[in-house]
Amino acid sequence: MESTGYTTLTRLSGLAREMDVIANNIANASTTGFRTEEMIFSEYIQGVDDGPSISMAQGNIRWIDYAQGTLSPTGGSLDFAIEGEGFFLVQTPQGERLTRAGSFATSNAGDLVTNDGYPVLDAGGAPIFIPPATDISVAGDGTISANGAPIGQIGVVLPAEPDRMQRQGGTMFVAEAGFDAAEAPRVLQGFLEASNVSPVAEISRMITVQRAYELGQSFLEREDERVRNLLKTLA
Known part of the structure; x- marks a missing residue:
């Protein structure tokens, strides 16, 4: 296959991966605390002797948008949302994970x-015990009180390098570079943070990607026909 074919195939491969990302965003448009993902394309340029250089695009990096979603009141005593920066700290079988889903x-x-049964950790990294049949209230800094008496503080942390975090399990993130306790967390009780996915924007992106893919596919078909006609002529 000529270089034009390889160049087009790398583009189509990246567009297919971007379509998967968009479909996952749309599927999680109503998932509490979900963060939109986007695909970043990189360009590889190779010089060619006695001819123009070859440029290939590759979609191989997923970028996560950490912009805050809408905070919606629920009235639930164990529904929490973080206003501004920060993540809740959760203990999973694979280790500590970060999340914005506070249901x-x-x-x-x-x-x-x-909701998956993973313990929510306090500021010191320990599980938080909630006494039964008590009136639970949470202060803005995450301090939990039962019948007016403080019993702990919800851990709110900031990742050292947010751009290096890896998504795990939909709304969970792995902070490979570590994290630190937030200095002035703002926790809201009786609220949940909605997904920051914009369905209208994602559908628009899907249409654009689909058209770009169809254009590349059409080009490959015309190129294949051109090569076939050339071979028939030479034969």
Whole structure:
């Protein structure tokens, strides 16, 4: 295959991956705390003797948009949202993870857990015990009180390098470079943060990507026909 064919194929491969990213965004448009993903394309240029250089595009990097989603009131005593920067700290079987999804509950043992049953950690990295049959209130700094008496503080952390975080399990993130406690967290009780996905924008992106893919596919078909006609002529 000539260089034009390889160049087009790399472009189509990247567009296919971008379409997968867009489809995942749309599917999670109503998922609490979900963050939009985008595809970043890089360009590889190779010089050619006695001819123009070859440029190939490759979509190989997923970029996460950490912009805050809409904060919606729920009235739930164990529904929390972070206003501004920061993530809740959660303990999973694979290690500590970060999340913005604050729809929590209590386990049979009384620990504060996520919808998946993972313990929510306090500022010191320990599980948070919620006494049964108590009136739970949370201050702006994440301090939890039961019947007016403080019992702990929800851990809110800031990743050292947000751009290096890896998504895990939809709304969970792995902070490979580590994280630090937020100095002045702003936790809201009775609120949940919606996904920051814009369905209208994602559908518009999907149409654009689909048209670009069809254009590249049409070019490959015409190029294949050109080569076939050339071979027939030479034969």
